[in-house]
Amino acid sequence: MYDVIVLTQEEYINPKKVDWYIQNILDEDNYVLEALRSQGLKAEKRDWADITFDWSSTKSVIFRTTWDYFDRYPEFAPWLAEVSTKCLLLNSADIINWNIDKHYLSDLMDAGLNVAPSIFIKKGSDISLSQLFENAGWSEAVLKPTISGAARHTYRLTPANAAEHEEIFAKLINEEDMIFQEFLSDIVEYGEISLMFIGGEYTHAVRKIAKSGDFRVQDDHGGTVEIHEATTGEIEFGKASLEACPYNPVYARIDIVRDNKGKLSLCELELIEPELWFRNTPDSATKLAEACKEIIDTL
Numbered sequence: 545m546y547d548v549i550v551l552t553q554e555e556y557i558n559p560k561k562v563d564w565y566i567q568n569i570l571d572e573d574n575y576v577l578e579a580l581r582s583q584g585l586k587a588e589k590r591d592w593a594d595i596t597f598d599w600s601s602t603k604s605v606i607f608r609t610t611w612d613y614f615d616r617y618p619e620f621a622p623w624l625a626e627v628s629t630k631c632l633l634l635n636s637a638d639i640i641n642w643n644i645d646k647h648y649l650s651d652l653m654d655a656g657l658n659v660a661p662s663i664f665i666k667k668g669s670d671i672s673l674s675q676l677f678e679n680a681g682w683s684e685a686v687l688k689p690t691i692s693g694a695a696r697h698t699y700r701l702t703p704a705n706a707a708e709h710e711e712i713f714a715k716l717i718n719e720e721d722m723i724f725q726e727f728l729s730d731i732v733e734y735g736e737i738s739l740m741f742i743g744g745e746y747t748h749a750v751r752k753i754a755k756s757g758d759f760r761v762q763d764d765h766g767g768t769v770e771i772h773e774a775t776t777g778e779i780e781f782g783k784a785s786l787e788a789c790p791y792n793p794v795y796a797r798i799d800i801v802r803d804n805k806g807k808l809s810l811c812e813l814e815l816i817e818p819e820l821w822f823r824n825t826p827d828s829a830t831k832l833a834e835a836c837k838e839i840i841d842t843l
Contacts, residue, residue, distance in 0.1 A: 579833035
């Protein structure tokens with residue numbers, strides 16, 4: 545019987561080629577595994593889609609590098625429902641089901657949190673991008689699916705280039721819900737700050753910076769990451785984001801930028817499988833393992 549399974553995807557179990565990007569992923573997973581084991585927990589790493597594994601043979605699972613779930617959502621959703629009946633999920637199934645769709649941002653806005661101005665478009669809608677710009681009055685926007693990650697189908701738009709994207713938008717909106725957000729210039733002028741919280745407490749932060757000519761800050765899109773010394777205001781905003789959340793996550797990454805009025809605003813509250821940069825602050829992996837053990841010991 546395992547105490548906890550660290551979840552990844554098949555590509556990161558036995559990678560055929562290890563470059564800097566893959567090595568970072570392997571290192572991150574290893575920090576978590578070793579920290580869990582140092583707490584006396586029996587822990588292993590598995591592909592979430594491993595059909596040979598008996599999920600009832602573990603007390604819990606913790607989501608880490610399951611970064612293909614949004615591309616395989618029709619497969620992932622029933623898997624999630626089944627596994628949640630066999631073991632404890634960290635973060636919980638309720639948290640994952642709430643956080644997996646960007647409609648959660650509406651709940652946070654309703655709770656009074658400053659979130660990037662957003663318009664949600666339901667699957668099957670016949671609205672056009674030009675109409676969205678006319679309704680919003682924005683000079684620039686970002687379009688992406690409500691269930692997504694790693695900048696999948698994420699487009700930076702203006703009224704001038706909207707016509708070039710009408711075809712892909714029509715295709716996407718026929719298949720899934722989309723979100724249309726005002727583009728915040730701070731993302732390219734300064735970058736996106738990621739605040740890490742473990743057990744509700746702030747641990748460390750990074751600043752993600754897009755490469756020249758791009759707005760996507762992810763390192764797999766050419767962005768760079770540097771250690772960030774978060775200000776008191778940024779940490780307090782992170783705490784407010786967690787307080788606005790209807791759940792108490794074991795781990796969280798809070799991505800923030802300044803909006804076009806200069807105020808701190810939430811980009812994403814990442815509660816499923818965020819990169820947490822344990823390699824920058826190894827003690828945070830220990831704090832995660834301690835928080836997990838406290839929960840597992842109650843099972």
